[in-house]
Amino acid sequence: MEVHYLIRKPILLEARFRIRGFTVLLGESGVGKTTLLRALAGLVKAEGKPYGGLPPERRPVGYLPQDLALFPHMTAWENVAFPLRTGQRRQQALALLERVGLLEHAHKRPNQLSGGQRQRVALARALARNPELLLLDEPTSALDPLTKDQVLGELVDLIRREGIPTLAVSHDPILARMADWLVVMGPGTILQEGPPEEVYSAPSQLLVARLLGYENLFPARIEPGGVEVNGIHLRLSLPPWARPGDTAWVGIRAEEVIVVRQDRPPPAENVLEGVLANLHPEGLAYRGVFQGAIRLQVLLPRHVQARLNLRPEQRLQVVLKTHYLHLMPGEAD
Amino acid sequence: MDLLFWTALRLSLEVALLASLILLLLGIPLAWLMAFHRFPGKYLLEAVFLLPLVLPPTVLGFYVLLFLGPEGPWLRITGLSWAFRFEGLVFASVLFSLPFALTAYREAFLALDRNLLEVARTLGVPPWKTWGRVVLPLVWPGLLSGTLLAFAHTLGEFGVVLMVGGSIPGKTQMVSIYIYDLVQALRFEEASKAASVLLFLSLAILVAARTLEAKGRAWKSTT
Incomplete structure (x- = not known):
């Protein structure tokens, strides 16, 4: 799906990009990601395609705001049934909850559900109107940091199974890695788009990098x-x-700066001599600063540090491989 | 207690009830407008609605009397003479209690999560359904609490109804004026009884209003 939007208020923004499968729009706070998403939902005035000029009620989109906006006084199934018009609303709502794996929680209120469960109720409610596009605003923000990766993975799988094109805006690189298509946004404009591995390995400009x-x-x-x-x-x-x-x-990425092993023949090119200015553990890895002709952030996996046993202030050589x-x-x- | 007390109390309750119902109908759209819409002259309009809160009741009553009186525009436009009558009392009470009701209603609407209304729109739901299934279930405690406050406030008014209604026993003598007349006549024992009824009634209404406000807040803390 092609998107081309021009927004004048609350910020000036022109965005032209594609949505392919589970698409993540990555950008820093304040560049207009949420505004663009709200414009696609029809909640912010904008010109362009798709759906230009249609009120929110007539756009075939499922919008999940950052706080999900579940109706607090309704149970999960009542929330899902809300957009349904006719017929067996309860049966249809329960079927939708089953699709997102929440049938057993159908009679709970939003405050009795976890962040991930609330997200799936909101997804089921959005699916109830058969959207042709899903819009997710910061889907990582409502999640517990400890279980975030797993819950997000399940959500993305679920959305892929439904087969509905999705645009998720986020500033979280974890989500960006799960994308089928990655769009990077700068202040008021799109900077780059492509498959995530391409965008990650070849950012088009400094801001994206x-x-x-x-x-x-x-x-x-x-x-x-x-x-x-x-x-x-x-x-x-x-x-x-x-x-x-x-x-x-x-x-060059910190994890792609390679420390030269003294027991091996040195590489032919791009070898720099210098001092390890400092080194400290970061999770299971080690982060250090190499000070030579240039100053480099270095991130060593623990198996490398276990072999090299590097210490601050020691001299060392690093190599910057051409393809990194x-x-x-x-x-x- | 004598018959005049019960007549006065009944009149007060009737005026307060009718004024509260009118406030509910008038106040909800006005409060919605003030909570969610911007338009030129909004602050001026809000100030005008809040004016009865700071004006001496006699001043407000005086203007209402001029407006409704035999030389006033109301009679000329509608042909209705409302001064010193039940209708005049209700009219004045609505104006007098409008700031209370309006402020309470507006607070109730402002406490409503705007995201809920936006999401309802994106779900393709018609406005009447959103009102019935989302807005009213979440704000009714606030609306009812505001209406109860306006009711209690009207029950206790004195200056405005004295100016607009006079103190015609059995016709426009409301219970607050009745008590004043008793004190003027040094009939303290009867005044004390009547006052205690009013005190108890007002306290009960305020407790009910506070309870409702807490209920309204309960939803907020669960989202």
Whole structure:
């Protein structure tokens, strides 16, 4: 499904992107994600396709706001039955609850359900009007952090089984990884879209790279066969747009900075010498800072640290493999 | 207690009941407008509705009397002479208690989660159904509590009804004026009895209103 919307109020925003399967719209707070979602539901005035000009009542969408807005005085099945018009409303509602796996909780009120269960009641209620598009606002926010991943996974599976195109807006990279299609939004505009693995591995610009967790980003000057960063030459395969002499940005993920093992022959290229400025555990991994010609965030899996037994202040070599280095157009900040 | 007391009490209850029902019909759309819509002159309109709260009741009563009196515009426009009559008392009471009812109704509407109304729209439900199944079930405690407050407030009014109705025993003498007349006549024992009835009645109404308010809040804490 193609979306092209122009919103003037409450913020100026033009968005053009596709929705394919379970689509996640990723962006920082305040860029207009929720506004765009509400515009698709018809709750914010906008021009464009699809559904331009239709009131919310006439749009075939299922909208799940951030707080889900379940009717607090109704039981789960009454909530689901609310949009149903005729016939056996109770039977239909129970069937919908069964589809989302909540039949046994049909007689509970929203305050007796967990965050994940409330989310599925809201989904069943949205399904009751046979939407052709589902809109989810920050679906991770209502969930308990400890069980978030599992509950989200189940929700996404459920939505995939229903086969309804879905747009979920979020600032949570966990959700973005579960997407069939990832759209990245900046202030008032769409920055990039594509399959998540493509967007993650090849952000189109600095803003996208920052949003997707690239911690090591440097202004660079393009040279034949690579780039110059802070006086050192890094080899990498240049994309067609890159012309020697131009400025650009080069980035590498902290977990893709590789520490060179002293007992092995050193790699041929992109080896940097320096000092491990600090090192501390982060969950099951170790996070450190490498200080050489450039300063790099380093994230070591524990099996690597178990073998290398690195300590702060020690000298070491790191290698920036060419296929992990990512070049993006753009002037220095 | 003598017959005049019961007549006065009955008149007060009748005026208060009718005024409260009118307030309910008039106040709900007005409060909805004030809670959810913006329009030019809104603050001025709100100030006008709140005016009876700060005006001396005699001043409000004086203007109502001028409006309803033999030379007033009401008689000229409608041909109805309401001054010193039951209808005049009700008219004045509605104006007098409007700020109470309106403020309570508006609070009830503002406490309503706007997301519920928006989601109801996206579910393709007609407005009347949303009103019947979502809005009223959630706000009725607030509406009823506001109406009870307005009822109690009308029951206790003095200055306005004295100006508009005078104190015609058996016709426009409301119970508050009846008690005042007893005190003026130094009949303290009867005044004390009558006052205690009013005290008990008002307290019971306030307890009921508070109970309803707490019930209205109960839904909020569960979402």
